[in-house]
Amino acid sequence: MNNTNPEPSEFTFSFLCSLFRQISRIKPRSLNAPRIKRDEEPPAVKLFTQWVTHLRNRFGPLSPGTTGICFRLIFPEEDHKRKYDMKESRLSEMLASCYGFSKAKFAQWDHSDASGCLGQELRSILEQTNTNDDDFISPKTIYQVDDLLNELSACCAYTDASIIKLYPKNGRRKRKDIMRDLFCEMRPDDAAWLAQIILKDLRPLLYPLEEMHFTVSLKFFNTKAVAMLSKGQAMRIWDPSKTMQNACRVFSDLDRAADIFDTPPDQRPKLVPVIGTMVESTKAQKCINVLSLLKASRKIWAEIKYDGERAQIHVELRDGRPPHITIFSKSKRDSTLDRHFVHDIIREALGFTDGSSSGRIKENVILDAEMVAFNGDKIDEFWRIRQLIETTAYGIRGKIRRRTVDANFESQPSMLSDDGCDTRQLGLVFFDVLSMGSSSKLFTPYHERRQTLESIIHPIPGKALLAERFPIVMSDISEAQESLRTIFAEQVADHQEGLVIKADESRYNDYKLPWVKLKKDYIPGHGDSIDMVLVGASWEKNRARELRVGPDTYTTFYIGSFKDKFAPKPELEVFYTASYGLTRDKLEELNFMIHSAETVSYPFSKRNEPKNYTFSLLKGLNPPSVLLQEPLLVELFGAGFTKFPGSKHYELRFPRIQKWFRPSERNWRNALDLRSLHDLARQVVGRDRSNKDADDAINDIWGDPRSPGVKCPLKRQEAASRWAEQFRWLDEGKKGSLTEPDPPTPSKRPRATSIVNASTTVTIRAPPRPKLQMEIERREQGLVSSSSAANSQGAVLDVINRALTPTSPTRRLGLTSIQTPISALRPPPSNHHQLLDNSKSSNQTPFSHERYPGPPTPSSSPVAAQPLKLTYHRQEKANPCTENLTMKGGATSYFAHFHVWFMKSKNKPSQSCETCRPLRKMVLTDRKVHSLNSLVLACGWEQAPPGAYVNKGAIIALCGDDDMIEKVQALAQNIQSLPSKNASERKPIFIFNCKSFDSGGTTPIPIFKLH
Structure with a gap:
């Protein structure tokens, strides 16, 4: 042997x-x-x-x-x-x-x-x-x-x-x-x-x-x-000696850690950063309970999180020659050639100008930075980085820019029409230093590393910056909470990606005092939310292996929007996918729905194409396995907006499916169209609307003031105030708190609710109200506005939500962003009529409730500050509102020139009321509308495509009782608060209840007239 x-x-x-x-x-x-x-x-x-x-x-x-x-x-x-x-x-x-x-x-x-x-x-x-x-x-x-x-x-x-x-x-x-x-x-x-x-x-x-x-x-x-x-x-x-593990805490190179272990113990090198070998980058934790995680620190810093690509920069000094630059990316790849354009910027920021071999540093240095796209002196959107790398890189990622003449591409306002190519370039934001010469900075406190960084980096506007940061002293926790809320609110209002919180005494890669990343979409219900169309599905291997499911399971869903929703067969543009957001139970329900539905295998023949729509798939997007004959409406949320390479359209960044709707719940035709998506995305990322320059030019010609832009200081201040107030309310309510531990997870997910401000939307958590939710969902099937009026649709839907639930936070429907002018920029009307016999409503907002208190409406709120042009009429008295209203030939002829919406009572079914039952039958079917949204659009209170001629609008609140009266009052307030460019084009809306027809005369007596 x-x-x-x-x-x-x-x-x-x-x-x-x-x-x-x-x-x-x-x-x-x-x-x-x-x-x-x-x-x-x-x-x-x-x-x-x-x-x-x-x-x-x-x-x-x-x-x-x-x-x-x-x-x-x-x-x-x-x-x-x-x-x-x-x-x-x-x-x-x-x-x-x-x-x-x-x-x-x-x-x-x-x-x-x-x-x-x-x-x-x-x-x-x-x-x-x-x-x-x-x-x-x-x-x-x-x-x-x-x-x-x-x-x-x-x-x-x-x-x-x-x-x-x-x-x-x-x-x-x-x-x-x-x-x-x-x-x-x-x-x-x-x-x-x-x-x-x-x-x-x-x-x-x-x-x-x-x-x-x-x-x-x-x-x-x-x-x-x-x-x-x-x-x-x-x-x-x-390796029980932990040599490999210790080496991996310093080096991001597994081969180097293995080589160190294979080296005899007496010959092993010191574990310090080495030029040319990537240092293990620290990664910020995702957490909203920042202060509880860093409570051991005396002082923390809230550093702006810049939206770019991570770059670890190794600068090696050479005798008589400019420094040699090596750059590693977040994926641990040597990206030196890809990022060739920023080499000279690095040298210039370190004081090596005009090919000089001498600068501010006398020894090698390793820096941590974020590579961003600059447009002039301002940081541009994240997706611009890809374009700039492709046009400036050496090596495999570099390619010749093709200047194609595509009329459709050029006409997109989001693309080349405002490209600003002459002022756009790559740049850097430096935020840490990891090594100086033979001295490692990995175990040096953060405040010392920052001092070193500030001593060697010279900021260059439009090219190189030091990350902006704000101190928060932790001696008084309540003051620290308020400081964090204020700082975070200001950065959200300024359209920044978020914050990275760092302890003053923390080391690099410190597991006891880690970096903490804070973004608004980490707070439940606060991401950017939109309604889109789910067109198809597929099994995607990476997501499937995360979930541990086989090819029988649909893991990835194809999201689209309307090119033309009013065509006989709506045309859909499918340009991105969503694979995350749903729980396993909800994903199983969606899979069951798709497996049970009528689908078309992709690719399909002309004989087997979708019946209800046409669609185009973005080039470069992996094709779906199946397409739905009847698409679904989905509610998505994400962290801002970006663009896929080669795409003309904005898409949610890190999209997650919050909810999907069966066709019986909400129709897929209620989703956003591309124009509305484009306008909403520009607002979220901090860009003015596409036609603002043209509007400003016209205003200049006529001597009118220009409209405020997205970056208007007053708008920013207004938005920051609202965000801060919202975060304060969250902390006080301990719901998604920024500074307190997470509350226990409820058995059922609460619905999301939106509070609207002048430049963005904050979404809060609302307690579930099953009966009311069912009633709201039944009312959601309404008239769909055209693409030109989709933003208005969001405003109208918000009014509907608030009106239907005046005593609790509302469920978010439709768009999450409403372009409401700031009260400070718009003088109030001279006429101001108060509600009569409703003393409570004057000091209550539609969000107030004893059990579930919402954030108070700020004094600067458009709803609170804008006086209402509203008249309340007692039913037993004659009033001017009845002028020109005569019931000739009964209700049928009386409402012949009205659009009528019937508002149901929650407490009394309409079948039990002898007055309501015949009234619904007497109004002609073509005079009825199915939602308040339709009525407001038809009466010209919001921009809409031309429709049937109508003199007036009518809202009939069925089965009037005390609860219904409060709802009607809240409804009237919120409709009246809708902004309008030309109030003279509004047609009056009369509000009746069933008691309005009990007078015995030929003329019903409205309880409100909105004009």
Whole structure:
């Protein structure tokens, strides 16, 4: 018997795959299974421990480089240097060529009846043709496989330069030849693992699904069904001395950490940042309970979070030459050539001007910054960065800008018409320093690092800035809370992305005092919210593997908007997708809905196209699997707006589905059209409306004042005041608090409610009111405004909501942004009539309630500050409102020139009222409208397309009682508060209740006249 240790060459790839096979046999735990004890190690960790022990017992001391190879193969997603430029479609073609199969065998790997894993499909095919014995072991070692993977990755231009240099282009082999060598003599299951390593995702093979049906996967399992082996756990077991873990806290390079571990202990280098090797970047936590997380700090800083791309900048001084610049991106890739344009900006900010070799620094430095797009001296939108990189980068991301003449593209106001190319360029916002010379700053307090940064960086307007920040002293927690609310409100009103909160004494990557990221969409119900059309669905592998569901489950939904909603077949533009937001139960309901609905497979033939609409799909967007014959209305929320490369239209950033509606609840035709979406997005991102310049020019001609822009100081101040007040109310109510711990999660999600201000909308949490919600939902089926009036539609819908629920916060419907002028910019009308016999309404807002108090309406609110042109009439007295109103021929003829909306009472059904029942039948069907929205639009109180001629509008409140009277009063107030450019075009709206017809005369007596 040979007692000598095997040579390292005997460490085969099959031996590594034996670990994968053992882990893949772990059974997923259902929701009903007993929980694993906290002190009990997960099964995958136990198996890895046993495998490492067996590895070292069998092979003895491992040769240098083995650690790095093992970790690159076990965690291929952490292998940032090697890129293969192959996804499933391209890899399947290469595998078909390699094995001599038809590529059609792999074509359905992601179909609903398949596994959704290309490696699994490859294994199934190879097992049918495999002629080797079951105990056959492939002779390839992990070292040979690693070398071949290096050679394969050298064919991709995105691979790290250190690997590409090993394989000169003139002597480089073709991909298909390398692939044949890689997969030659591989067992079927080993080939499957290797395919998934190339795809950089072992999850579908390592942690296979127990069930494939969408209902079982979503309702009986969750993402914790298996405890996956993490990189940190593997390093702890591989290296009990924690050398690798400590190295990974400094370096973001797994290979370097492995090399340090393989180095003899007495020869290991100090763990300090090194020029040319990326430092592990600190990541801010997502949290809204900022002060509770940083309560141990004496002082914190609220730093503006700039909307850009992270850049870690390494500056290496060279004798007699300008400094050498190396830049790493957030994805840990060397992006030096991509960001070539900012090299001179970095040198200039450090004092190296005109090619000088001397500046403010005398030793190498590593800086942390955000690369942004500047337009003049102002920071532009995030999506502009991509355009600027493509036009300025060297290397693979650089390309010649094509100046195409596309009339439709040029006509989009959001695009080239206001492009400002001459003043737009890339720039930097510096916010930290990580190293100076041989001295590491990673363990230096934040306030000292900031002082160092300010001493070496010279701000350059429009090119380089220091991140703006604001101090908050923590000695008095109530003052700290108020300071944070005020600062955050000001930045939200200024259209900034958010804040990053840093403790004054915190270290870089400090787990005790971490950086905390605060954005408005982290607060429940406060993201930017819109109603869009859900047109189609598909299974998307990355989201599916996060959820642990098979191809039978729709995970990604295709979102569109109307080009022309009034065409016989509305034309939809589908230009982005949403995959997040829904709970597993809600996602299962949506999947059941789509599986049960009438759908069309995509791509479709002319004989099998959608019946109710036409659509176009954005080029570059992965196609859907199915299209709905009857689309759905969905409510989305996100963090501002951006644009997909090549798209003309704004889309939500980080879109999440908040709710979807069945056709019986809300019709998909009530969604936004593209023009309304465009106007809303511009307002949210801080850009003036498209035609403001033209309007201002006309106003200049006629000597009229210009309308205030989005960046108007008064508007900004107004918005900041409202946001601060809203955050204060949240803190006091402990609902989504900024400074207090999260409240217990309710069993049912409360509905979201919107409070409107002059430049944006804040959404708050409202208590559920089931009966009222059902009544509101029944009223939502109303007239749809045209694209030119969609913003007005939002205002009208808001009025409807507030009027229907005058004693509680309202549910958000339709648009979330209303262009309401600021009271400070608009003088009040001279006439002001008070409500009679309603003393309570004068000091109550529609949001007030004893049990569920909402935020008080500020004195600057348009509703509070704008006097109402409103007259209340007692029913028993004759009044001027009845002039020209005569009931000739009964109610039918009386209301012949009215548009009539019947307002139902919550307390009394209309069938029980003898007056209401015949009245509804006597009004002609073509005179009735189905919603208050329709009535207000038809009467000219909001901009709308020309419609049928109408003299007046009528609201008939059925079954008048005390509760109904209060609702009618609130309704009248809110309708009257609607702004109008030309009040003379408004047609009067009369409000009646059923008692208005009890006088016995020929003329009903209205209780309100709105004019």
